[in-house]
Amino acid sequence: MPASRKVLEDSIRLARIRGIKKSLYVVQAVMLVALAFLLIVMMGGAQIEPVFYLPLDTFAAVMVLLLLVIFIEGFFFRTMEIRFARSSSARHLMAKTSMRFAIGVALVAALVASVLMVPAVISSIEKLGDRTSALTGVEDMEFWSMDSLAIQRVYEARAYVPLTFDPETNDPITYEIYLVDDSVYQQYEGSLSDMYFMRLNQDNYILEEELVIEIPATDHTLLHLVLNDLKGPGAVVTVTLAKQASEAFTGIVALLSVAIVAANLAWVAYLVPIERKYSEGSIYK
Numbered sequence: 001m002p003a004s005r006k007v008l009e010d011s012i013r014l015a016r017i018r019g020i021k022k023s024l025y026v027v028q029a030v031m032l033v034a035l036a037f038l039l040i041v042m043m044g045g046a047q048i049e050p051v052f053y054l055p056l057d058t059f060a061a062v063m064v065l066l067l068l069v070i071f072i073e074g075f076f077f078r079t080m081e082i083r084f085a086r087s088s089s090a091r092h093l094m095a096k097t098s099m100r101f102a103i104g105v106a107l108v109a110a111l112v113a114s115v116l117m118v119p120a121v122i123s124s125i126e127k128l129g130d131r132t133s134a135l136t137g138v139e140d141m142e143f144w145s146m147d148s149l150a151i152q153r154v155y156e157a158r159a160y161v162p163l164t165f166d167p168e169t170n171d172p173i174t175y176e177i178y179l180v181d182d183s184v185y186q187q188y189e190g191s192l193s194d195m196y197f198m199r200l201n202q203d204n205y206i207l208e209e210e211l212v213i214e215i216p217a218t219d220h221t222l223l224h225l226v227l228n229d230l231k232g233p234g235a236v237v238t239v240t241l242a243k244q245a246s247e248a249f250t251g252i253v254a255l256l257s258v259a260i261v262a263a264n265l266a267w268v269a270y271l272v273p274i275e276r277k278y279s280e281g282s283i284y285k
Helices: 003-043 057-083 088-117 119-128 182-188 192-198 247-279
Strands: 131-136 141-144 152-160 175-181 210-214 222-228 236-245
Touching: 003 057, 057 088, 057 247, 088 119, 088 247, 131 141, 131 222, 152 222, 175 182, 175 192, 175 210, 182 192, 182 222, 192 222, 236 247
Parallel strands: none
Antiparallel strands: 131 236, 141 222, 152 210, 152 236, 175 222
């Protein structure tokens, strides 16, 4: 076979491979946009008015999964390109460039996985979102169960009030805290007896000195903490809202990041002997 014909055939094959790869990437980009619309707008309840809410947790997991698929596809297409490259120099350059890119991706993915999986790091990030406010019989406390991007959610409210005693009976004075959603609050505002029956914290609501109220896992919901201080009027309760990262980030995204690290390191290990094989006759060093 003449050398010119061999070069021409390889050029056509490379062009076809790159054309197929480009078409696949375009299709996957369209899929990502469609999934974003489905997960965020239709299923996630995204909105701009009256309150901005754009849940990114589930979409981020799908996006990372699609990135993993794209990387694996890229490995396959790069193998084909190296196979049909015109010269040893081209093969060597392709392998070397792919190794550098894969190492960079692995480092970034490893950093993301470390941030999302190391308890100490997660705890430090979560504490940045903690919020402390004062709760009184006059001033209620309102908060959203989840932030506007669905990155963190409130999982518990920790209430504290200095221990005081009834001067007549010498018994500790107790208070009651009701957790209600906004619809109940608006409907029964000012009626503590109605909020008592409609409260979400059916078990943990009596405050003597310290009280921990578990916040149910809900979508982006406006909640209220209401203090019943009839037994000790004028009390000021300190409430800290503790937040935790979305499980989609600490679970799915973290595991997929580890998978991306493993896939790229395996790809580098596959390319090492290929890069060495063609390095001797390559003009690129």
